Amino acid sequence: MDDTATLIPLEAVQPELIEALLDRAFGPDRHARTAYRVRLGTDWLPALSFAVVDSEQLLVGTIQTWPVALTDPAGRAHPMLMVGPVAVVPERQGEGFGHALMAAMTAALDPQTALPQLLVGDPEYYERFGFFAAPTQGWLLPGPYEKHRLLVRCANPAVLPHEGMLGPWIG
Numbered sequence: 001m002d003d004t005a006t007l008i009p010l011e012a013v014q015p016e017l018i019e020a021l022l023d024r025a026f027g028p029d030r031h032a033r034t035a036y037r038v039r040l041g042t043d044w045l046p047a048l049s050f051a052v053v054d055s056e057q058l059l060v061g062t063i064q065t066w067p068v069a070l071t072d073p074a075g076r077a078h079p080m081l082m083v084g085p086v087a088v089v090p091e092r093q094g095e096g097f098g099h100a101l102m103a104a105m106t107a108a109l110d111p112q113t114a115l116p117q118l119l120v121g122d123p124e125y126y127e128r129f130g131f132f133a134a135p136t137q138g139w140l141l142p143g144p145y146e147k148h149r150l151l152v153r154c155a156n157p158a159v160l161p162h163e164g165m166l167g168p169w170i171g
């Protein structure tokens with residue numbers, strides 16, 4: 001990302017512009033994806049959600065982070081952060097905006113208390129940011145998904161439950 005573009009809080013962007021960008025990046029049928037069911041009924045977290053605008057203030061990319069939980073077989077809910085969608089408009093992909101959005105999100109996490117971060121995405125892209133599928137292989141989502149695309153980033157993966165069902169965090 002060059003210095004003609006600017007990272008801003010997602011809160012500063014009109015909601016309809018965010019939705020239009022996500023439709024372009026993922027297609028209008030994106031709402032049927034299982035990832036949407038995991039965070040159903042929650043709102044994205046303003047402190048961990050960002051946008052990039054270009055020199056003409058046009059929206060180039062967004063990242064959103066949501067409160068979710070993994071409920072283990074004993075019924076205990078383990079709060080986590082669900083990252084995504086990460087989206088860059090098709091004509092500006094490959095210019096480093098995805099990296100900048102991921103870096104903004106990880107930099108905004110409190111390293112002392114960061115919850116595990118979860119996302120559904122291509123491991124070939126997200127492993128570079130520290131997201132891996134190995135700890136999630138016993139986890140379930142409320143709908144169809146590809147196991148190798150369920151990724152987690154955690155300072156200490158040993159604390160993660162081996163099994164559980166992901167869903168919204170309704171605290």
Ligand SMILES: CC(C)(COP(=O)(O)OP(=O)(O)OC[C@H]1O[C@@H](n2cnc3c(N)ncnc32)[C@H](O)[C@@H]1OP(=O)(O)O)[C@@H](O)C(=O)NCCC(=O)NCCS
Nearest residue numbers: 025084086087088093094095096097098099121122124125
């Ligand atoms: C995936 C996405 C967010 C990446 O953002 P971006 O700004 O295009 O990517 P960056 O410029 O930061 O990084 C480019 C690098 O990532 C690689 N890359 C991009 N998407 C990739 C993918 N799906 N799998 C593997 N590598 C990928 C590029 O090949 C490039 O590699 P290089 O640095 O070795 O040349 C963006 O392409 C996008 O919105 N895609 C459509 C929506 C999507 O699939 N989102 C991810 C699921 S949440």
